[in-house]
Amino acid sequence: MRLKGKRVLVTGGSRGLGRAICRVFSAEGAKIAFTYTREPESAEKTLSELNEGKAYRVSVLDVDGTAAMVLELESAWGGIDVLVNNAGISQNLPLALLEEADFDRVMNVNVKGTYLTSRAVARGMMRRKSGVILNMGSLAGERMIEAPIHYCASKAAIRGMTEAMAKELSRHSVRVLCLAPGLLEDGVGKNLPGYRLTDYLAHVALGRVGTLDEVARFAAFLVSDANTYMNGETVVMDGGLG
Amino acid sequence: MIKLPIAEPSFIRTPDANAREVFHSFSRGLCPSCKRPVDGVRVIRDGKVYLRKQCPSHGQSEALISGDVDWFLRSLTFIKAGSIPLSYSTPVDRGCPNDCGLCPDHEQHSCLPIIEITNHCNLECPICIVQNKHNYEMSVEELGKILDGLVAKEGVLETINLSGGEPTMHPQFFQLLDMAVAKKEIARVSISTNGLRCASDPEFCVELAKRGVYVSLQLDALSNPALRVLRGTGDHRAARERALDNLERAGVRTTIVSTVAKGVNDDKIGECVELLYSRDFILSLMFQPAAFTGYGGAHFAPHNPLDVMTIPDVVRAADQQSGGKLKKSDFLPLPCSHPSCFALTYLLRTEDGFVPFPRFLELERYMDILANRGTIRPDESFEGAIRDTIDDMWTSAAQVPDGAKILASLKRTIHLMYPEERALELEERLRIGEGLVKTIFVHAFMDVHTFEVDRIKKCCTHYALPDGRLMPGCAYNNLYRDRDPRYAGETGTPRIWTK
Numbered sequence: 001m002r003l004k005g006k007r008v009l010v011t012g013g014s015r016g017l018g019r020a021i022c023r024v025f026s027a028e029g030a031k032i033a034f035t036y037t038r039e040p041e042s043a044e045k046t047l048s049e050l051n052e053g054k055a056y057r058v059s060v061l062d063v064d065g066t067a068a069m070v071l072e073l074e075s076a077w078g079g080i081d082v083l084v085n086n087a088g089i090s091q092n093l094p095l096a097l098l099e100e101a102d103f104d105r106v107m108n109v110n111v112k113g114t115y116l117t118s119r120a121v122a123r124g125m126m127r128r129k130s131g132v133i134l135n136m137g138s139l140a141g142e143r144m145i146e147a148p149i150h151y152c153a154s155k156a157a158i159r160g161m162t163e164a165m166a167k168e169l170s171r172h173s174v175r176v177l178c179l180a181p182g183l184l185e186d187g188v189g190k191n192l193p194g195y196r197l198t199d200y201l202a203h204v205a206l207g208r209v210g211t212l213d214e215v216a217r218f219a220a221f222l223v224s225d226a227n228t229y230m231n232g233e234t235v236v237m238d239g240g241l242g
Numbered sequence: 243m244i245k246l247p248i249a250e251p252s253f254i255r256t257p258d259a260n261a262r263e264v265f266h267s268f269s270r271g272l273c274p275s276c277k278r279p280v281d282g283v284r285v286i287r288d289g290k291v292y293l294r295k296q297c298p299s300h301g302q303s304e305a306l307i308s309g310d311v312d313w314f315l316r317s318l319t320f321i322k323a324g325s326i327p328l329s330y331s332t333p334v335d336r337g338c339p340n341d342c343g344l345c346p347d348h349e350q351h352s353c354l355p356i357i358e359i360t361n362h363c364n365l366e367c368p369i370c371i372v373q374n375k376h377n378y379e380m381s382v383e384e385l386g387k388i389l390d391g392l393v394a395k396e397g398v399l400e401t402i403n404l405s406g407g408e409p410t411m412h413p414q415f416f417q418l419l420d421m422a423v424a425k426k427e428i429a430r431v432s433i434s435t436n437g438l439r440c441a442s443d444p445e446f447c448v449e450l451a452k453r454g455v456y457v458s459l460q461l462d463a464l465s466n467p468a469l470r471v472l473r474g475t476g477d478h479r480a481a482r483e484r485a486l487d488n489l490e491r492a493g494v495r496t497t498i499v500s501t502v503a504k505g506v507n508d509d510k511i512g513e514c515v516e517l518l519y520s521r522d523f524i525l526s527l528m529f530q531p532a533a534f535t536g537y538g539g540a541h542f543a544p545h546n547p548l549d550v551m552t553i554p555d556v557v558r559a560a561d562q563q564s565g566g567k568l569k570k571s572d573f574l575p576l577p578c579s580h581p582s583c584f585a586l587t588y589l590l591r592t593e594d595g596f597v598p599f600p601r602f603l604e605l606e607r608y609m610d611i612l613a614n615r616g617t618i619r620p621d622e623s624f625e626g627a628i629r630d631t632i633d634d635m636w637t638s639a640a641q642v643p644d645g646a647k648i649l650a651s652l653k654r655t656i657h658l659m660y661p662e663e664r665a666l667e668l669e670e671r672l673r674i675g676e677g678l679v680k681t682i683f684v685h686a687f688m689d690v691h692t693f694e695v696d697r698i699k700k701c702c703t704h705y706a707l708p709d710g711r712l713m714p715g716c717a718y719n720n721l722y723r724d725r726d727p728r729y730a731g732e733t734g735t736p737r738i739w740t741k
Binding site for chain 2: 015038089090091092093094096097186187189190191193194195196
């Protein structure tokens with residue numbers, strides 16, 4: 001039970017990696033709150049997999065909604081120990097079709113949403129001089145791979161934000177980390193055509209994509225008390241991409 | 243250096259060359275009298291291409307094989323290597339076309355296996371390419387053997403077709419259909435039907451929709467005079483319209499199949515195109531220039547082999563009758579079969595209609611995309627072509643008519659097929675793609691007059707028989723069908739619809 005008693009907020013927790021993080025963190029003893037924006041049925045399914053959980057239908061771009069949620073959690077739990085900035089989107093668009101509104105949307109959700117939620121939650125962490133923020137990056141922000149440019153830019157931005165935030169918040173004993181997975185069994189990689197997946201896997205030492213649980217289990221270590229000396233790092237988890 | 247004299251055009255051009263006959267190439271076909279393979283030549287005359295053969299017993303015969311020499315010559319450049327099946331059923335012995343089954347000399351695998359589950363039919367169409375004897379129903383065991391054999395030879399199959407006769411008359415139709423649908427190696431199951439059961443039984447259409455079955459609805463025109471010449475007595479128009487309505491209401495993905503006979507319904511091509519454009523549940527349209535085999539070979543009159551519909555004639559008619567929707571340049575020969583057998587165009591749905599792919603995508607550069615299926619698969623070839631096209635159009639948008647509209651449609655297509663909120667399985671993505679792209683095919687079957695050995699060697703439309711053989715369609719219809727042991731015996735009692 002590496003996260004026993006930890007109070008965790010996960011953005012984008014109703015599906016995919018967010019759900020896996022909620023489930024694994026819950027199994028490790030954490031209290032979970034997560035956000036979602038679309039399908040209440042999916043949120044219900046995530047809730048059903050948790051020991052103790054709350055679901056909030058609030059966008060990461062909704063400043064007031066996020067503030068109200070954080071206030072409610074702080075009141076109910078007495079604080080938030082861990083924030084996982086997982087909510088993110090991608091659009092499969094080449095540069096020629098990538099219009100300003102598309103770029104803004106991805107950057108808004110992925111980058112601005114991470115900033116806004118972090119700002120709302122960090123306030124309490126700074127006050128209590130304790131906390132961990134885990135930002136979900138991506139291999140697409142680390143390596144030169146064929147992926148939509150706005151998505152790659154947003155994930156690279158998250159790496160930069162992680163480092164700056166870690167530096168700034170370290171004086172309040174708040175650690176900030178970034179976890180950058182390669183292709184996973186679900187999520188943006190699932191839309192890859194078969195031939196591109198085959199090409200990718202030919203360069204992965206383990207020869208397969210990662211599972212959601214593998215990433216979630218490692219995320220649990222990163223935010224746990226067992227991990228005390230990592231700060232500002234972006235950890236790439238890709239099965240050994242050559 | 244020796245300088246050769248340069249011939250002036252007047253020295254090498256023959257006056258009235260276009261009106262004179264020009265030898266093009268050697269061929270091998272069938273004698274229309276005895277059906278023996280005989281040598282022949284292709285000749286060009288009056289802008290058309292003819293096949294002339296010489297039978298030692300029955301003398302010379304001639305048939306039109308292409309109504310447009312330019313189309314014919316250009317089509318011959320549409321060639322790509324075939325794919326061989328995983329196994330063959332017959333050895334090379336007497337030589338093509340007398341070893342069918344397939345033999346190792348065949349140069350294409352089976353893109354579309356057709357399984358005739360019955361030879362009962364409730365129509366006796368004067369234009370029918372088969373001779374129904376009303377005496378055979380396929381058993382469950384036979385279909386099981388055929389399906390297993392297909393998987394053994396092909397591995398996975400894009401589509402199989404259940405045909406007849408009229409397949410919906412089979413007393414165990416749904417049992418057989420379910421066997422095919424349940425085969426996980428087969429992505430799609432279609433049925434070829436005259437539509438009479440669809441017209442009279444809306445619940446039947448619902449059952450087809452539940453199973454995700456595709457329907458190829460035979461519909462040559464929308465007016466009774468033409469339909470009666472081709473299909474016999476009865477109010478065919480009313481029946482076809484009811485069938486269309488029932489299929490649409492049930493949400494059955496449908497292909498319209500129109501047999502086109504010269505002087506009968508070649509002026510109705512535009513109305514079939516309009517039907518495709520106007521109704522969402524119709525995914526594709528197949529024109530089949532009439533071939534005179536089977537019942538039609540003996541009964542359809544008048545039939546002059548020198549004055550028939552060919553692929554470029556259908557293409558020209560589509561150009562002339564579609565009010566600018568289609569142009570001759572929108573159609574391309576299909577390179578994976580013989581280019582004289584198939585032509586097609588893909589249509590991209592835009593906000594206010596459809597745009598043929600060749601107007602924005604140089605399909606000739608991407609022959610791998612062209613296939614005799616209604617669905618474009620988002621594979622490496624297609625993705626590469628689309629990405630090149632998007633970049634080309636974007637960098638020269640002002641030079642491409644409707645460039646902005648097409649780019650917007652492509653973007654919408656990407657959003658639907660690759661939604662940001664979730665990942666789709668390939669099949670789900672393909673189904674979405676079916677609603678965004680329509681296809682028009684022209685498939686020219688051969689009869690004894692037009693049969694050519696080089697075409698049959700690349701045939702990819704095969705009849706699958708219970709004995710394990712896969713018979714190239716036109717070889718079977720012209721040379722093997724009347725020897726098929728399934729149909730031996732007395733002719734049964736027909737149940738012909740005459741309303």
